[in-house]
Amino acid sequence: MALPIPPAAQTPASAFERLLTILNNLRENCPWDKKQTMETLRHLTIEETYELADAILENDQQEIKKELGDIMMHLVFYARIASEKGDFDIADVLNSVCEKLIHRHPHIYGDVNVNDEQDVKRNWEQLKLKEGNKSVxxxxxxxxxxxxxxxxxxxxxxxxxxxxxxxxxxxxxxxxxxxxxxxxxxxxxxxxxxxxxxxxxxxxxxxxxxxxxxxxxxxxxNALEKTNKKFIKRFQYLEQKAKENGKQLQDMTLAEMDVYWNEAKRV
CATH class of the missing domain: 1.10.287.1080 (MazG-like)
Incomplete structure (x- = not known):
């Protein structure tokens, strides 16, 4: 029997509630979702994070939106798994990060004065040490x-x-x-x-x-990754031009390849 589809939401709170409802439905009814653990999700989360990083470098707003949604789903999934064991739930997660942000921003939620972002960073590290970190x-x-x-x-x-x-x-x-x-x-x-x-x-x-x-x-x-992307683009142009001219890269001299490489710089 099909479950009712939670309607699209118009506010952040109701949209988040919709995600929780859908994730809970999947966890309880989908054979794949039922089997997942934090360990099985871990490598998928890492992959999604890299995909988000790529989308940010490409300034692809639609892809950024999609990848943010994927990561948000993973975070909710981890909290659901933990709640099944009685360790914590999504409310605990959200309240925990809220308390940390309040505590580490005494210049916003307290009477500490700061002059610039460097003061903020110094206060942040000092507070972390007071919280129990043995080393900066x-x-x-x-x-x-x-x-x-x-x-x-x-x-x-x-x-x-x-x-x-x-x-x-x-x-x-x-x-x-x-x-x-x-x-x-x-x-x-x-x-x-x-x-x-x-x-x-x-x-x-x-x-x-x-x-x-x-x-x-x-x-x-970011700088190195942009250079990686630039190299890939130019190398693939070189491969394409060689193929169009019936040549194999391994049979070409470096001077011949440089002709196409220099063309790629102007594309």
Whole structure:
């Protein structure tokens, strides 16, 4: 027997209630939804988050709306699973984040004065330490991709005043790390290298570049992903043109491929 379809809602509260109703119906009646656990949903949530990130970079508003809905559904699903075990429910989740936001914004809900966003960030980190965090860096998830993790580490250190004074100092550090990497890599000759040391120096160089990006308000993750997309677009143009001319990339010289590559830059 088919269940009645919850009608479309006109307010945020009623729309959220509609989602809860539908999710509960699915959990109780759909064979696939019945079997899901937090563990089985985890990788799907990660995938949806990356899809949202892609849509944001593409500035595709309709896709952003769709992916936000997918992630919202996942969050409600996790809360439903937890409620079945008596651990917490969606109201607990929402009230918990509301209480945290109130507590960590004493300049809005209290009598603390701030001058700018940096004061807000410093207060935030200090409050987290008072809440029981043993380290300012304790809130950085160990499973984050290394590039994102480096940014978060640097931002959190800055939140307690551990930072360079100006971008010229940071750029000097970039140049220092670049020279150390070049020295270790023996870039000007064919001598053998210590791969482990070279890897460490390269990591230091990347870390310093990420730090400089932060100082000039560039998100390194976004910057690199935009370059990835640009490379993919140009490479696929190269593949298309080679195919149109009856050629295989592996049979072409680099000079021949460069012709199409340079064309792709102008497309």
């Amino acid at each position: 860096l304790g809130g950085v998830p160990s499973s984050l991709p290394a590039l994102v993790k480096a940014s978060r580490i640097q931002e959190k250190a800055r939140g307690v005043g551990f930072d360079w004074e100006d971008k010229s100092q940071v750029w000097e550090k970039v140049e220092e790390e670049l020279q150390e990497f070049k020295d270790e890599f023996q870039v000007l000759n064919e001598a053998s290298i210590d791969a482990e040391k070279a890897e460490c120096e390269f990591g230091d160089l990347l870390f310093s570049l990420i730090n400089y990006a932060r100082f000039i308000n560039i998100n390194p993750e």
